[in-house]
Amino acid sequence: MLFCLIFFVFLLNNFNELYMETSLHLRILLTFFMLWLANFISVENQQLIGFVGIALLGIVHGANDLTIGQHLKGGVATSWEVKLLMKYISIVLGGMVVFTLLPSYGLLLFILLSGYHFGNQHWTLAMPSSVQRFWMLFQGSYGLLVLGILFCFHEKEVQAIVETITQKSYPELWVHEITLILGVLVLGLGSFLAQQSEAFRASIGRNLFYLIVFTLIFYHAGLIWGFSMYFVLWHSVPSIQEQIRFLYGKENVHSWWSYFKSSALYWSLAVGTMAIAYWAIANDTVFKALFFSLMAAITFPHTLIIAQMKRAMQKKVGP
Numbered sequence: 001m002l003f004c005l006i007f008f009v010f011l012l013n014n015f016n017e018l019y020m021e022t023s024l025h026l027r028i029l030l031t032f033f034m035l036w037l038a039n040f041i042s043v044e045n046q047q048l049i050g051f052v053g054i055a056l057l058g059i060v061h062g063a064n065d066l067t068i069g070q071h072l073k074g075g076v077a078t079s080w081e082v083k084l085l086m087k088y089i090s091i092v093l094g095g096m097v098v099f100t101l102l103p104s105y106g107l108l109l110f111i112l113l114s115g116y117h118f119g120n121q122h123w124t125l126a127m128p129s130s131v132q133r134f135w136m137l138f139q140g141s142y143g144l145l146v147l148g149i150l151f152c153f154h155e156k157e158v159q160a161i162v163e164t165i166t167q168k169s170y171p172e173l174w175v176h177e178i179t180l181i182l183g184v185l186v187l188g189l190g191s192f193l194a195q196q197s198e199a200f201r202a203s204i205g206r207n208l209f210y211l212i213v214f215t216l217i218f219y220h221a222g223l224i225w226g227f228s229m230y231f232v233l234w235h236s237v238p239s240i241q242e243q244i245r246f247l248y249g250k251e252n253v254h255s256w257w258s259y260f261k262s263s264a265l266y267w268s269l270a271v272g273t274m275a276i277a278y279w280a281i282a283n284d285t286v287f288k289a290l291f292f293s294l295m296a297a298i299t300f301p302h303t304l305i306i307a308q309m310k311r312a313m314q315k316k317v318g319p
């Protein structure tokens, strides 16, 4: 009885850490389960499930950007709500214009921003202001390294999608060389930052482990199945958890429900557009090109808002 009581108090005191550990273990378990499952599912069905996963959970994690923007400005207001919406729509439209008129530059910008956004998600630490530039460069290089590893294992398919988006032929994308340079950059910048920060040193092991898990995923799975597994389980879910903590203070059933409720409109619009495109476009590569172009348009403002949110959260907690 006494043991149960002590255990209960321990659970209560450590709920947050236990919850974080559990969600990490669950993600690892799900990752390996999905890798195993892929052996029994055709490539076409893997792609379909991958796109549905991205649409269901991946898109949700960007569907609360406006609510976060509103929260960053200090809560509920009316006059700047419209201003914020206008700003958001202009960035999305601006991104779409760049993507349509200058697709090669648009795609390059999308990949660079995504790299920073992914790295920023994995490495959430308050670093001394004297190393901020190196820190951002490191986060960007780490995220780009993740994408580089994915592209290395699926070069031909990536090349076909890139050529369809840009309407240009690229006989060589240099993904292996670029990934190697990124690896060296991560090592170099990482060694420098490790000398500057104790918190950084403490995060190295975990992020190195993630990199090994991602490499296994990308090696074993097809492009879309692998990307969706990474994007949903390792990027979107932890990002949703963080956004919930920012918006509602803590994670529980109620706050998760509130989060999904406030995502509904934006999410339905984005998923509806993607579903119509999937149904209307018979060509596989053209659909993938359009899918990633749509994703790019929403990534531009999303990256900015999430970076601001993380900065605000770090200010609250302190270095």
Ligand SMILES: CC1=C(/C=C/C(C)=C/C=C/C(C)=C/C=O)C(C)(C)CCC1
Pocket: 062, 110, 111, 113, 114, 117, 118, 147, 157, 158, 161, 162, 223, 227, 292, 295, 298, 299, 302
């Ligand atoms: C996987 C993949 C690509 C890149 C996708 C990226 C970079 C997605 C980023 C999404 C983000 C950051 C969403 C918002 O959170 C390419 C180059 C289009 C080619 C085909 C395969």
